[in-house]
Amino acid sequence: MSIKLVILGLLMEGDKHPYEIQQIVNERHMKHYIKLAIGSLYYAFEQLEKQGYVEVTDIIRDTNRPDKTVYRITDKGKEYFEQLLLEEMAKHEHVHRSIYAALSFAAYADSQKINNVLQKRIEETKALLEKMRQLYERKRKEENVAKLKLYIMTGVIMHLETEIQWLEQLQQAAAQNK
Template sequence: MAVPTTRMLVLAVTRMLQPVHGYDVRRELLSWRAENWANVKPGSIYGALKTMQRDGLIAVEGVGQDGARPERTTYRITPEGEKVFGEMVRESLWSAELLRHPYVAAVSMFPQAPREEVVAALRSRILKFEAEIVQLEREEARILAGSGDPTETEPHHVADAVRLAADHLRADLNWSRKTLARIESGELDVWSGVFAKSSTLESPMS
């Protein structure tokens, strides 16, 4: 059973910065780029806090107001929350499930699309990955140049999450380059047989 990622990350930040406002939990996870690599939506963070409070994993530390700002509730993790958090971290660390790559479905559709469109799409994919890898490398360097103190900037372990994302992109980039080269050289040809005759897509290049 997969660990609920949003709940685990929200618990982690609450534990790290407690007592902490929901806004600060949201800001911290956004700085970790969790929306990109864990699909943690900003709006789901507040929902997770309410659910975890209901389940007894976190408790309200206090409600305060700073000047004209709206009232903010601060939270602290409970002993039950510590227990559940430990279980989730352990299960996540030992997870070795294969990624379900959404592009595999597109690859299986290569014969159903015109060859020139597949080639153009692969070239676009390669350019996109090259740019994203450069961006991730800069982000990793920026995080590691900071203090690593979570009260000041992103903790250094976030750089490892960024590096993992970059390594996955490099694998995709390597596959895309090799596949494009195989198509252009004629080694990979799924368009000269029956599939080409049954293709239902019109080429936008024509």
């Protein structure tokens, strides 16, 4: 997902500074489906401002902290946001995962070590799945939560469930090829 789409989407909710965007991404657990590096966040804000998609509304000065520049989305930015949103929704994703490359050569490695790695990955994925299920249940009970956010979480949960099934099948196949 485009970092610009995330920024503009969150600015559609109201004026914000980059650090606030970062906090919202963390609070909403968006890290499970987007990658956001703090350096790229500030760079993206600079680019969006240069292109006229956002504008500075305020600079918050605090003697104990660095200045915080607050931005708002412009009308041009709202049009660009919609364009990015529709492009992102229309994209067909190609699955590029490092495990696929590793599996191509797994026959040349110690099968017990592979089993151990797969077991650890299964356990970590199950822990993440449980965390996402708990988060979903909490959010589902909130009055103001948007249904689309629940659909995102449902999608993540379904992907994790499928991932676990696949990893367990992979582990069984690896055990049979000892």
